[in-house]
Amino acid sequence: AAGVIQSPRHLIKEKRETATLKCYPIPRHDTVYWYQQGPGQDPQFLISFYEKMQSDKGSIPDRFSAQQFSDYHSELNMSSLELGDSALYFCASSRQGFYGYTFGSGTRLTVV
Amino acid sequence: AQKVTQAQTEISVVEKEDVTLDCVYETRDTTYYLFWYKQPPSGELVFLIRRNSFDEQNEISGRYSWNFQKSTSSFNFTITASQVVDSAVYFCALSAPPDQTGANNLFFGTGTRLTVIP
Numbered sequence: 001a002a003g004v005i006q007s008p009r010h011l012i013k014e015k016r017e018t019a020t021l022k023c024y025p026i027p028r029h030d031t032v033y034w035y036q037q038g039p040g041q042d043p044q045f046l047i048s049f050y051e052k053m054q055s056d057k058g059s060i061p062d063r064f065s066a067q068q069f070s071d072y073h074s075e076l077n078m079s080s081l082e083l084g085d086s087a088l089y090f091c092a093s094s095r096q097g098f099y100g101y102t103f104g105s106g107t108r109l110t111v112v
Numbered sequence: 113a114q115k116v117t118q119a120q121t122e123i124s125v126v127e128k129e130d131v132t133l134d135c136v137y138e139t140r141d142t143t144y145y146l147f148w149y150k151q152p153p154s155g156e157l158v159f160l161i162r163r164n165s166f167d168e169q170n171e172i173s174g175r176y177s178w179n180f181q182k183s184t185s186s187f188n189f190t191i192t193a194s195q196v197v198d199s200a201v202y203f204c205a206l207s208a209p210p211d212q213t214g215a216n217n218l219f220f221g222t223g224t225r226l227t228v229i230p
Binding site for chain 2: 102
Protein backbone atom coordinates (compact mmCIF):
# COMPACT_ATOMS: atom_id res chain seq x y z
CA ALA A 1 0.00 0.00 0.00
CA ALA A 2 1.15 3.52 -0.74
CA GLY A 3 2.52 5.44 2.21
CA VAL A 4 3.26 9.07 2.97
CA ILE A 5 6.35 10.11 1.05
CA GLN A 6 8.67 12.77 2.37
CA SER A 7 11.63 14.24 0.60
CA PRO A 8 14.43 14.63 1.08
CA ARG A 9 15.25 12.10 3.79
CA HIS A 10 18.24 14.07 4.95
CA LEU A 11 19.16 17.71 4.49
CA ILE A 12 22.14 19.70 5.67
CA LYS A 13 21.93 23.48 5.52
CA GLU A 14 23.96 26.34 6.87
CA LYS A 15 22.65 28.98 9.22
CA ARG A 16 20.55 31.64 7.52
CA GLU A 17 19.90 29.42 4.51
CA THR A 18 16.49 28.31 3.26
CA ALA A 19 15.09 24.80 3.12
CA THR A 20 12.02 23.28 1.50
CA LEU A 21 10.59 19.99 2.69
CA LYS A 22 8.06 18.09 0.64
CA CYS A 23 5.29 15.72 1.62
CA TYR A 24 3.16 13.53 -0.63
CA PRO A 25 0.14 12.15 1.25
CA ILE A 26 -1.53 8.84 0.72
CA PRO A 27 -3.85 8.97 -2.30
CA ARG A 28 -7.35 10.23 -1.37
CA HIS A 29 -6.09 11.66 1.91
CA ASP A 30 -7.21 15.28 2.08
CA THR A 31 -5.44 16.43 5.25
CA VAL A 32 -1.76 16.97 5.87
CA TYR A 33 -0.02 17.69 9.16
CA TRP A 34 3.53 18.80 9.86
CA TYR A 35 5.39 17.97 13.05
CA GLN A 36 8.82 18.90 14.33
CA GLN A 37 10.73 16.55 16.62
CA GLY A 38 13.87 17.94 18.23
CA PRO A 39 16.54 15.60 19.61
CA GLY A 40 15.13 13.64 22.53
CA GLN A 41 11.80 15.45 22.26
CA ASP A 42 8.28 14.42 21.37
CA PRO A 43 6.85 15.53 18.03
CA GLN A 44 5.39 19.02 18.17
CA PHE A 45 2.57 20.05 15.89
CA LEU A 46 3.44 22.83 13.45
CA ILE A 47 0.59 23.25 11.00
CA SER A 48 -2.11 21.37 9.14
CA PHE A 49 -4.04 21.71 5.90
CA TYR A 50 -7.41 20.38 4.87
CA GLU A 51 -8.47 20.58 1.24
CA LYS A 52 -5.62 22.98 0.50
CA MET A 53 -6.63 25.43 3.20
CA GLN A 54 -4.73 25.92 6.44
CA SER A 55 -6.85 24.33 9.14
CA ASP A 56 -4.81 24.58 12.31
CA LYS A 57 -1.60 26.16 13.47
CA GLY A 58 0.68 25.10 16.26
CA SER A 59 4.09 26.24 17.33
CA ILE A 60 5.32 27.15 13.88
CA PRO A 61 7.88 29.98 13.78
CA ASP A 62 7.12 32.99 11.59
CA ARG A 63 10.22 32.07 9.54
CA PHE A 64 8.38 28.94 8.39
CA SER A 65 5.53 28.79 5.94
CA ALA A 66 3.67 25.93 4.37
CA GLN A 67 1.03 25.23 1.80
CA GLN A 68 -0.92 22.40 0.28
CA PHE A 69 -1.15 22.24 -3.49
CA SER A 70 -3.93 21.17 -5.82
CA ASP A 71 -2.55 17.61 -5.95
CA TYR A 72 -2.64 17.57 -2.12
CA HIS A 73 1.09 17.45 -1.69
CA SER A 74 2.45 19.92 0.83
CA GLU A 75 5.66 21.88 1.21
CA LEU A 76 7.19 23.34 4.34
CA ASN A 77 9.40 26.30 3.62
CA MET A 78 11.91 27.30 6.23
CA SER A 79 13.92 30.51 5.94
CA SER A 80 16.73 32.11 7.95
CA LEU A 81 17.57 28.71 9.39
CA GLU A 82 18.89 28.57 12.92
CA LEU A 83 20.86 25.85 14.69
CA GLY A 84 17.77 25.14 16.79
CA ASP A 85 15.82 24.18 13.68
CA SER A 86 17.85 20.98 13.47
CA ALA A 87 15.24 18.30 13.97
CA LEU A 88 13.28 15.48 12.42
CA TYR A 89 10.33 16.84 10.47
CA PHE A 90 7.39 14.53 10.02
CA CYS A 91 4.48 14.83 7.70
CA ALA A 92 1.29 12.87 8.35
CA SER A 93 -1.85 12.53 6.31
CA SER A 94 -5.41 11.49 7.01
CA ARG A 95 -8.80 11.42 5.34
CA GLN A 96 -11.78 13.22 6.79
CA GLY A 97 -14.04 10.77 8.58
CA PHE A 98 -11.21 8.31 9.08
CA TYR A 99 -9.66 9.06 12.41
CA GLY A 100 -6.18 7.84 11.81
CA TYR A 101 -2.90 9.40 10.87
CA THR A 102 -0.21 7.91 8.71
CA PHE A 103 3.25 9.34 9.16
CA GLY A 104 6.00 9.61 6.61
CA SER A 105 9.52 8.50 7.40
CA GLY A 106 10.55 12.05 8.19
CA THR A 107 13.15 14.50 6.94
CA ARG A 108 16.17 14.93 9.14
CA LEU A 109 17.32 18.54 8.89
CA THR A 110 20.71 19.48 10.22
CA VAL A 111 21.64 23.14 10.38
CA VAL A 112 25.35 23.81 10.71
CA ALA B 113 -6.69 21.70 26.52
CA GLN B 114 -5.27 18.31 25.78
CA LYS B 115 -2.33 16.84 27.61
CA VAL B 116 -0.63 13.46 27.60
CA THR B 117 1.68 12.37 30.38
CA GLN B 118 4.11 9.51 30.14
CA ALA B 119 5.77 9.55 33.52
CA GLN B 120 8.28 6.82 32.70
CA THR B 121 11.14 8.41 30.81
CA GLU B 122 13.21 5.27 30.43
CA ILE B 123 12.62 1.62 31.22
CA SER B 124 15.03 -1.29 30.93
CA VAL B 125 13.93 -4.89 31.05
CA VAL B 126 15.60 -8.19 30.38
CA GLU B 127 14.43 -10.10 27.35
CA LYS B 128 11.28 -12.17 27.91
CA GLU B 129 10.10 -10.00 30.79
CA ASP B 130 6.74 -8.26 30.57
CA VAL B 131 6.69 -4.49 30.64
CA THR B 132 3.90 -1.91 30.96
CA LEU B 133 4.19 1.61 29.63
CA ASP B 134 1.93 4.11 31.34
CA CYS B 135 -0.07 6.86 29.68
CA VAL B 136 -2.36 9.34 31.40
CA TYR B 137 -4.27 11.92 29.44
CA GLU B 138 -6.33 15.05 30.02
CA THR B 139 -9.03 16.37 27.74
CA ARG B 140 -12.31 18.25 27.97
CA ASP B 141 -13.66 16.57 24.87
CA THR B 142 -16.26 13.87 25.35
CA THR B 143 -15.15 12.15 22.18
CA TYR B 144 -11.48 11.65 21.57
CA TYR B 145 -8.97 9.19 20.21
CA LEU B 146 -5.91 7.68 21.80
CA PHE B 147 -2.93 6.31 19.96
CA TRP B 148 0.33 4.53 20.59
CA TYR B 149 3.28 4.94 18.26
CA LYS B 150 6.64 3.19 18.26
CA GLN B 151 9.77 5.05 17.18
CA PRO B 152 12.69 2.67 16.63
CA PRO B 153 16.27 3.96 16.35
CA SER B 154 15.76 4.42 12.61
CA GLY B 155 13.42 7.30 13.48
CA GLU B 156 10.15 6.56 11.76
CA LEU B 157 6.87 6.67 13.68
CA VAL B 158 5.14 3.32 13.54
CA PHE B 159 1.42 3.23 14.28
CA LEU B 160 0.45 0.61 16.86
CA ILE B 161 -3.14 1.27 17.88
CA ARG B 162 -6.00 3.76 17.82
CA ARG B 163 -8.71 3.68 20.47
CA ASN B 164 -12.02 5.52 20.39
CA SER B 165 -13.12 7.00 23.72
CA PHE B 166 -16.42 5.18 23.49
CA ASP B 167 -14.78 1.81 23.24
CA GLU B 168 -13.34 0.72 26.55
CA GLN B 169 -12.67 -2.83 25.53
CA ASN B 170 -9.13 -3.88 26.09
CA GLU B 171 -7.28 -5.04 23.03
CA ILE B 172 -4.66 -7.68 22.45
CA SER B 173 -2.53 -8.00 19.37
CA GLY B 174 0.04 -10.73 19.64
CA ARG B 175 2.45 -9.78 22.43
CA TYR B 176 0.91 -6.31 22.71
CA SER B 177 -2.08 -5.41 24.82
CA TRP B 178 -3.72 -2.16 25.78
CA ASN B 179 -5.72 -1.30 28.89
CA PHE B 180 -8.03 1.68 28.45
CA GLN B 181 -9.52 2.98 31.71
CA LYS B 182 -11.68 6.00 31.14
CA SER B 183 -12.32 6.40 34.88
CA THR B 184 -8.63 7.05 35.50
CA SER B 185 -7.91 8.62 32.09
CA SER B 186 -5.27 6.05 31.38
CA PHE B 187 -4.33 4.06 28.30
CA ASN B 188 -1.53 1.72 29.29
CA PHE B 189 0.43 -0.49 26.94
CA THR B 190 1.85 -3.87 27.90
CA ILE B 191 4.40 -5.91 25.99
CA THR B 192 4.60 -9.51 27.10
CA ALA B 193 7.71 -11.63 26.63
CA SER B 194 9.69 -8.61 25.47
CA GLN B 195 12.25 -8.96 22.70
CA VAL B 196 15.30 -6.94 21.76
CA VAL B 197 13.46 -5.65 18.68
CA ASP B 198 10.97 -3.97 21.01
CA SER B 199 13.68 -1.50 22.03
CA ALA B 200 12.39 1.88 20.93
CA VAL B 201 10.76 5.06 22.13
CA TYR B 202 7.02 4.64 22.57
CA PHE B 203 4.70 7.62 22.32
CA CYS B 204 1.15 7.86 23.56
CA ALA B 205 -0.92 10.49 21.74
CA LEU B 206 -4.38 12.05 21.92
CA SER B 207 -6.60 13.78 19.40
CA ALA B 208 -10.11 15.14 19.25
CA PRO B 209 -12.26 14.14 16.28
CA PRO B 210 -11.78 16.25 13.18
CA ASP B 211 -13.74 19.47 13.39
CA GLN B 212 -15.55 21.26 10.60
CA THR B 213 -12.21 22.16 9.04
CA GLY B 214 -11.55 18.48 8.66
CA ALA B 215 -8.37 18.32 10.64
CA ASN B 216 -7.27 17.85 14.17
CA ASN B 217 -3.76 17.34 15.29
CA LEU B 218 -2.19 14.79 17.60
CA PHE B 219 -0.87 15.74 21.01
CA PHE B 220 2.04 13.52 21.97
CA GLY B 221 3.35 12.53 25.33
CA THR B 222 7.05 12.90 25.95
CA GLY B 223 7.67 9.26 25.20
CA THR B 224 9.11 6.32 27.09
CA ARG B 225 12.42 4.86 25.95
CA LEU B 226 12.29 1.09 26.33
CA THR B 227 15.51 -0.89 26.28
CA VAL B 228 15.27 -4.65 26.17
CA ILE B 229 18.50 -6.27 27.29
CA PRO B 230 19.39 -9.61 25.74
